[in-house]
Amino acid sequence: MMNTVLAKLALTVGGSDKGRKTIAWVLAAVLSPLILITAVLCSLASGGAEHNNTTVKACFYGPNYTEKVPSEFRSHVSKMREAFSLLDSAIAAANSSEDSTGSLDPTMVKAVFFALCFGEDAPTRRAAGKFVDCFYSEQELTREVERVDENGETVTETETYIAITPLSLSDAYINLSTELGREISDEDKDNIRHIYTMIAGPMGVENYTGAYEVGGQKSVEIDLSTFSDPSTKNAHDLAAYAINAWQSGWGYVWGTYGQIMTEELFASKLQQYPEGVGSYADFIQANWVGGRTADCVGLIKGYGWLDAETLELRYGTNGMPDVGANQMYYNATVSGTIDTMPDTPGLAVWHDGHIGVYIGSGEVIEAMGTKYGVVKTQLEGRGWTHWLQVPYISYD
Template sequence: MAVSAATVAKITSAVASDKNARKVIGVIIGSVIGLLLIPLIAYMGIIGNMDSIEIDTNQVQQSIVQNMSAEEKAKLQHIEDVMTGISKECSKRKLKSIVGKKAQAVYACAFYDVEKSDNDFISKLVDCFEQAKDDNELLNMLNSAFGTNISAEDFSHLMSVISNTVIDIDLSNTDKNNLDLVKWAQMAYDNKWGYVWGSHGNVLTANELKRLEKTFGSHVTDKEEYIKSHWLGRRTSDCVGLIKGYGWYDETSGTIKYGTNGMKDVTADGMFNAAVEKGPISTMPDVPGIAVWHQGHIGVYIGNGYVIHAANTYDGVIKTPITSSGWTHWLKVPYINYIEETEANSN
C-alpha cells in the first residue's frame, strides 16, 4: 500500500498543536519521526513563529510525500502499518476507540525505535493501556515493559498534547441528542477548553487564529495577546460554538466537520430564536442537555443544578450553578433530539 498525504496527516494528528509539544518533541520523539513530522509540525505553528505564513495544509502534505526518498516512504509506511495493528488489537479486545488513538499517539511520539526491536510490541503496548488505571500507572507499565526511562514530566506533557488532539468521548449510537451533548460539554470542561470568539472546538493554530481575527475583528484582536499566551495550541470554543461543535462532530473520523448533521451555523440568539420549545428560566424542566440563555450568551444544563458554558476569553469553558450567570430563558436545542436517560440505557 503506497504511502499518502493522508498517512502523514493521520500520524501528525497524534502529535497535536500544543506549545508544550516543543519540549516533548525535543526530548522523546525519535529521529525518524522528527524527519517525517517536523515539517508538518512547523506549518501548524507549533515550532517557531509561523504567524505571518499562509500555508495550504493539503499542498504541504502532498509536497512532503512527493519529495520523500523511497527509504523515507518505507519508514512512514511501516509507522502506518504498526498504527493499524494497534487499532486492530484494541478493537479485538473491545477497548474504546479513544484507547486505540492514545496508544497510536504514544507509539508515534515515543516508541518508534522501541517497536523495531520488540516482536511483541503491539500486544505489550495494548496490555499497558488496557490494564493501567491512570496515566501514572500507564507510564510505569510502559517503562517496565519496554525498558525505557521516560520521565513523569515528559509523559505528562505528551498526554496533554494527545488530549488536545484526540477527542476523548464515548457517544451513544443514536442520532444527535441531549444526553450526548451533556457528555460533550463535560469533556470540554474536563479538558479545559479555551475561548475564542467564532471557534467551535477545533485546535487553535496560528493560521486559524488569523482567520478568526479577520472574520470577527475586535472580538478576537482586542484579546490577541491573552489568546496567544493561553489558548494557542488548545481546543477552543465560543458559547454557541460549544453546542455547534457537538452537532458537527463526526465520531467515525473524530473530527468536527463544519455545517454537518443538520446543525445550522447560528449565533446564541439565533439558536434561541430557532427553538420551538423554550420559556422563562423559572419554568425550565429538569432535563440534562437543555440549553440556558440570556441575550448574547448560551450554555448547556448538565443536571444537578449546574451549567457548562464557554464563558469568555479569560475563563474558557467553565461549570457554574444555574443560579449564576444571569440566565433568563431555557430552550431545547432545535437541531438535536431529546431522549430520556432510560431510552439511552436501553439502546
C-alpha cells in the same frame, strides 16, 4: 396603491399616541429603507426604536406581524429573508472546504447585506454568491496525496486544491465597494456594527464577579466514553460533550467551535475579528493556542458537527446550521422561562446574546469569555432567562 395603504393605516390606528407612533414607524419602513436602518440604530426615547429593532429581528429570526403592518413592508422583510437563505447557502459552500483557514461569519455577512440592501429585491443565487465572495480570499495550493493505481500499487501524486481565508471586515468593504459600485460610508459601517452586535451579542463576558469553576489540564482529545449513543445527536451526549470540553480545559475564542487553536487558525481569527480577537491577542497566545477553543454557541455547534467515527468537526453537518446564540433560541420549538425549566441534562439555557449547556444537578457548562474559557457555573443566579431544547438534537 401606497397612498391607499397608508390612508387605511391612518384611519385604523391614527387616533391614539400608540397609533401615531405606528404610522411613523411604517412610513420609515415603507418609504425609505435608509431611514428605517438609521432609525433601527438610534436610541430614541419613544417606542419607535423598539419597533425598528423588531424589524431587524424579524429579518433574522422570522416575523411576528400584527394586522396593522402593510403588505408592502411585509414584502420587504420576506425578500430580505429570501436573500438570507441564498447567502446562507453560499456561505456554507465556502465554509465546507476542509482545507480552509477559519470560516466566514454568517451573521456578519447578513448584517452587512441588511444594512446595504434592505428594501431591494432579493438577489439571484449568483449575485448572492458574488456578495459572499467579497468576504474571503482564495489561494491555489498543492499537496502530496497517495492513491492506489490500476496495478494495486500505492503511488504519490501532487494534487492542486483551493483554500479560502476569511478577510477582515475592512478588506471586505473594499471588495464590496467594487462589487456594488458604491462607497461603504462611515454611516453604513456604524449601522453594520450595531446590527451585528444586536444579533450576535457581545463577544463573551468581560468581567464576571460571580463564582465559576475552571476545568482540567489542557487536552485536545475528544472522549466519547461517556456518550450514550455516538451515532445520534441527543441531549445526554450534548451534556457529556460539554463536560468533556470543560474537563479538557478548552479556551474561548470568538468564532470558533471546538477546533484546535493552531497558530494558523489564530492568525485567521485575528484578521477576521481585529477587535473581538485582537483585543485579547496576547492572552489568547499565552493561554489558548495549542488547545481547543469555542465561543458560547460554538460549544453546542461543535457537538452537532462532530463526526463520531473520525472525531473531526465537520462544519455544517448533521443538520446543525451555523447560527448565533440568539438565533438558536429563536429557532427552538420547545422553550420556556427559566422558572419552568425541567431538570433535563442537555437542555440549553439562554439570555440575550449568550447560551450554555445544562448538565443536571443545578449546574451549567458555558464558554464564558476569552479570559475564562469553558467553565462550570451554577444555574441559579447566573442571569439565565430562558431554557430551550436545542433544535436538531433529540430529547426523546
